[in-house]
Amino acid sequence: MIIFEHIRCPLNRYTFRIKPVRTWVEKNCEGNVLNLFAGKTKLSVNETRNDLNPDMPADHHLDALDFLKAWQGPKFNTILLDPPYAYRKSMELYKGIICSPFRQLKDAAVSCLEPGGIVITFGYHSIVMGKVREFQAEKIALFSHGGAIHDTIATIERYLPASSTLDSHQNRER
Numbered sequence: 001m002i003i004f005e006h007i008r009c010p011l012n013r014y015t016f017r018i019k020p021v022r023t024w025v026e027k028n029c030e031g032n033v034l035n036l037f038a039g040k041t042k043l044s045v046n047e048t049r050n051d052l053n054p055d056m057p058a059d060h061h062l063d064a065l066d067f068l069k070a071w072q073g074p075k076f077n078t079i080l081l082d083p084p085y086a087y088r089k090s091m092e093l094y095k096g097i098i099c100s101p102f103r104q105l106k107d108a109a110v111s112c113l114e115p116g117g118i119v120i121t122f123g124y125h126s127i128v129m130g131k132v133r134e135f136q137a138e139k140i141a142l143f144s145h146g147g148a149i150h151d152t153i154a155t156i157e158r159y160l161p162a163s164s165t166l167d168s169h170q171n172r173e174r
């Protein structure tokens with residue numbers, strides 16, 4: 001079952017500046033969080049912040065895909081994806097062609113996430129990581145900005161790889 005939430009709030013290009021959005025994301029983050037497109041707003045969670053723009057308050061200033069490919073630290077429990085319009089658009093325009101940056105980014109994100117962890121994505125899609133990467137959608141929030149402004153869709157998908165289910169099943173059997 002997917003939990004659905006509907007929240008009315010203004011739109012801001014720095015998404016988490018809007019209090020209801022920030023509150024929602026802070027409430028839903030779990031454990032160690034990778035905030036990959038961190039922007040301006042520091043969250044009240046245990047976050048590792050990355051933003052390409054050196055003027056943003058972040059621990060790392062790398063391209064998101066480069067960050068994921070280079071990350072050698074412990075895997076995260078939550079990965080937050082709130083990329084800019086153009087980054088998301090690259091997938092929409094080219095219908096998910098293999099070389100689209102956003103598709104590559106989603107593939108790379110999996111290797112930085114603990115099994116059982118979650119990916120929270122802000123954008124225009126209700127399914128982002130998808131079953132193909134062994135994710136299950138748990139929650140969808142629709143942020144309605146009113147007037148002619150399109151809504152923002154936030155989705156929470158949990159990484160449930162078959163191999164880890166097998167492991168825990170085997171552990172129970174022992």
Ligand SMILES: C[S@@+](CC[C@H](N)C(=O)[O-])C[C@H]1O[C@@H](n2cnc3c(N)ncnc32)[C@H](O)[C@@H]1O
Nearest residue numbers: 014015016037038039040041052053063064082
């Ligand atoms: C939609 S804003 C996200 C804002 C953030 N969630 C907030 O609420 O402040 C996108 C952010 O991604 C950063 N960004 C743009 N391209 C990037 C890239 N290729 N890799 C990492 N960060 C990038 C921008 O500098 C911007 O701060």
